[in-house]
Amino acid sequence: MKITVDRSKCRGVRNCASIAPNVFDIDEQFKAVVVDPKGDGDAEITKAAKFCPAVAILLDDEATGKRIFP
Numbered sequence: 109m110k111i112t113v114d115r116s117k118c119r120g121v122r123n124c125a126s127i128a129p130n131v132f133d134i135d136e137q138f139k140a141v142v143v144d145p146k147g148d149g150d151a152e153i154t155k156a157a158k159f160c161p162a163v164a165i166l167l168d169d170e171a172t173g174k175r176i177f178p
């Protein structure tokens with residue numbers, strides 16, 4: 109799964125880092141970064157994206173290039 113954080117939308121709410129702590133971290137600018145795209149399972153990553161209030165996490169299927177979320 110390809111994970112993209114739209115940093116212009118990210119508000120640093122931290123839901124993503126709480127739900128998938130091995131994938132997402134918050135940097136010194138209070139924006140989310142992907143530290144390890146395979147750090148947590150797809151279910152946690154998808155949940156993190158869905159719980160982002162800013163809809164700043166975009167998920168794509170690596171193999172097909174299709175958008176998974178949103």
Ligand code: SF4
Nearest residue numbers: 118119121122124160
């Ligand atoms: S949940 Fe969304 S707004 Fe909050 S830190 Fe993560 S990407 Fe940014």
